[in-house]
Amino acid sequence: MESEIRNLTDNELLMLVNPSLSVMMGEYSVPELFNVAEEEALAIKGVGEARVKVLLALKEIANRIIHRSKNSIKSIHSPREAMEYFQFLASKPTEEVWVMLLDSKNHIIGSTMVSKGNIYASALGMREIFAPAVKRMAAAIVVAHNHPSGISTPSQEDIKITKDLVASSEILGIQVLDHIIIAKEGAVSLREAYGEIFNTSKDIF
Secondary structure, eight states: OHHHHTOOOHHHHHHHHOGGHHHHTTTHHHHHHHTHHHHHHSTTTTTOOOHHHHHHHHHHHHHHHHHHHHOOBBBOSHHHHHHHHHHGGGGGOOOOEEEEEEETTEEEEEEEEEEEETTTTOOOOOHHHHHHHHTOOOOOEEEEEEOOTTTOOOOOHHHHHHHHHHHHHHHHHHHHEEEEEEEETTEEEHHHHHHGTSOOOTTTT
């Protein structure tokens, strides 16, 4: 039975949980449905407050599970763990840049959002990224941002920013362990994909 459930599509899973939401699936995919605004959902023909409440309840359950998973991670020892930590970014409708702060043993001191919106349009600088690490005296950081397009493939700008991060880290003495890109279709570790940028072993974690 478990394997059968795993093989269901997103729409089939949602139908199994609550068939009444089928009327909304003609307008949105499941990922879009979980990001739709309450007012927009209510404007769909045949959708009333009861169905929107069900959708909001499912969305809240998903958010709580993701939040608890994030909070359960106390240290980072691999790019995979870093990607898991930042998985909550996958559902964000706009681009956000986050910085994870770590001590010398890769224990997580904290994490904070340093930018929201298009990171290139806002001319995000190295100062904004490293400021929390300097303030908290972190030994290392992991930078992460999401691609609202749903595609995690690093752009040329992503690669350039990663190079700038590493160059700045060498001046400040705060190591950049990784730059993570999160999207609905997956996640990418720039350390795994472009290890030569970091001037250190892929096994630094």
